[in-house]
Amino acid sequence: MTDIKTWARVKSPWVLHFNSGACNGCDIEIVALLTPKYDVERFGVKLEPSPRHADVLLVTGCVTQQCAERLKSIYDQMPQPKFVVAIGACACSGGVFEGNYNVVGGVDKVIPVTAYIPGCPPRPEAMLDGVVKLLNALNPPKAKKQPKPAKEPEVAKPEVVVAHAAQPVVEEVKPIAKQ
Amino acid sequence: MIDFTLIFRILVFPGFTFILLLTLFCDWMERKIEARLQNRVGPMVAGPGGILQPLADFIKLLTKEDITPREAKKTVFKFAPLVAFTIMVFAFCFIPVDGASVLSVNGFSGDLIVILAFATIANFLLFLAGWASCNPYGTIGSARVLTQFLGYDIPLFLIALTPAFIAGSLSIATIASSQVIPFILLAPWAFVLFIITMQAELEKDPFDVPHAESELVGGLETEYTGAKLAFLHLTRDVQVVFGSALVVELFLGGPYGPVFFGASWFWYTLWFVLKLLVVVTITEYITCVFARFRIDQVLSGNWRILLPAALLSLMLTVALVTWVYPLVV
Ligand code: SF4
Numbered sequence: 208m209t210d211i212k213t214w215a216r217v218k219s220p221w222v223l224h225f226n227s228g229a230c231n232g233c234d235i236e237i238v239a240l241l242t243p244k245y246d247v248e249r250f251g252v253k254l255e256p257s258p259r260h261a262d263v264l265l266v267t268g269c270v271t272q273q274c275a276e277r278l279k280s281i282y283d284q285m286p287q288p289k290f291v292v293a294i295g296a297c298a299c300s301g302g303v304f305e306g307n308y309n310v311v312g313g314v315d316k317v318i319p320v321t322a323y324i325p326g327c328p329p330r331p332e333a334m335l336d337g338v339v340k341l342l343n344a345l346n347p348p349k350a351k352k353q354p355k356p357a358k359e360p361e362v363a364k365p366e367v368v369v370a371h372a373a374q375p376v377v378e379e380v381k382p383i384a385k386q
Numbered sequence: 387m388i389d390f391t392l393i394f395r396i397l398v399f400p401g402f403t404f405i406l407l408l409t410l411f412c413d414w415m416e417r418k419i420e421a422r423l424q425n426r427v428g429p430m431v432a433g434p435g436g437i438l439q440p441l442a443d444f445i446k447l448l449t450k451e452d453i454t455p456r457e458a459k460k461t462v463f464k465f466a467p468l469v470a471f472t473i474m475v476f477a478f479c480f481i482p483v484d485g486a487s488v489l490s491v492n493g494f495s496g497d498l499i500v501i502l503a504f505a506t507i508a509n510f511l512l513f514l515a516g517w518a519s520c521n522p523y524g525t526i527g528s529a530r531v532l533t534q535f536l537g538y539d540i541p542l543f544l545i546a547l548t549p550a551f552i553a554g555s556l557s558i559a560t561i562a563s564s565q566v567i568p569f570i571l572l573a574p575w576a577f578v579l580f581i582i583t584m585q586a587e588l589e590k591d592p593f594d595v596p597h598a599e600s601e602l603v604g605g606l607e608t609e610y611t612g613a614k615l616a617f618l619h620l621t622r623d624v625q626v627v628f629g630s631a632l633v634v635e636l637f638l639g640g641p642y643g644p645v646f647f648g649a650s651w652f653w654y655t656l657w658f659v660l661k662l663l664v665v666v667t668i669t670e671y672i673t674c675v676f677a678r679f680r681i682d683q684v685l686s687g688n689w690r691i692l693l694p695a696a697l698l699s700l701m702l703t704v705a706l707v708t709w710v711y712p713l714v715v
Contacts, residue, residue, distance in 0.1 A: 211445060212445070212449050214442065214445075215441075215442045215443075215444075215445035215446040215449065216446050216449070218431060218432040218438070218439065218442035218446075219432070219439070219442040219443045219446045243424060243425040243426045246421070246426040246427060246428075248417070248421060248426060248428055248429055249427055249428070249429060249430045249431055249436070250431050251429055251431060251432055251436075251439055251442060251443070256603045256608075257523075257603050257607070257608045257609075259453065259608065259609055259610060259611045259615070260607070260610075260611070260615060262446070262450075286450045286451035286452070286453055286611040286612055287450070287451040288450070288451075
């Protein structure tokens, strides 16, 4: 029974996108994630309009003082079990806006964050990788059978690799207490 | 003495389980077609080709926390989605799938009117569901549902009468079985009109104003979570399958087709499902290629164009049935 539950949760993460004060760079990359090229619907990811429907909250940008309250209330409106992914350097720590007079800081100052995806902005691949790691953390690998790594078709590979471009790395996915 | 055949027919085939599986399959089909038309691949990780994706969504929603907002009208909020789902499944039970419907072998005269009425009641319950959530977006969404389906029900009923006139009966089983030549060939204009009206009735593009995401967040579903949301989604999907099944029965010759060998019910079911999938493909194609109308355009399109067209189609049919078809059939 728990297996079926976990399976269903891993296969159908519905996301809600919230901009808590980003420069829109990260948001454009999130939208790129939904375009035919990356097509996250492969993994069952759907962009939901209402926080009531969502499982994963994608937060972009540093949290401004005005947005902190709203972010909190959006988070409270989501049904359990819920996860928060902080996307972009700003969402992780405040980034370039850290220390500004109207900025609270990273998302984790306001709500608990499950996964951090740094980058300014992170590439869609990095976001995909982060989401997949988050899902795999939900579904801890069995002793023998590793959970299938998400297939990434050829198109998802970056086409232009700029020399010295720092490859975005998903730094850490905090282990989550199994629901 | 309990009639086990009847229980089997109601619970397994062609009753509840069959309808549920067909609905989930059609949902997957729709998502795949939509994805392919948008140059994507669509769900593909859950099960082979992503075929278990609707099931995964459904189970996940069932296991999520179920929130009832403080402001909502609790009873209606909780029960409307479930009752709507039940009514849709009950309406589906009147549709002959394997040559006979679930409830009785031949239906009764007039069951066409009954199932159309059931579809209307289910729509009304969806409206109530949104209204009871007492969320501004939910109430606007459900008010739009109400205006839209009140308008489009009239042409839908009128156009559904066309096959009934040709067959000379109001019973779905009789209409389906009297189609030696499928009615889509005898009355193609009615088929086109019916598909358009159904598109509006099912709130799909270009008529999906009641849950226009860019204006209304989630429309009437905005406040719904967990199991209730699961049943709302399921009701919508059953509605889609039900509408397509209605098209199959009224215009495409119902479940009847050539029987090659073995049991006829198997072939009838096969033909039924194949025809159903064709209709689902057509409606999904329309959904993908059109953009959304505004609500005022939707309404004036109904009263100015579709209603007169439906009346004209009815008059034409009556004339043809009286003078022309006796020569053909
Ligand atoms: S991380 Fe970079 S791209 Fe993203 S919101 Fe901050 S400044 Fe903009």
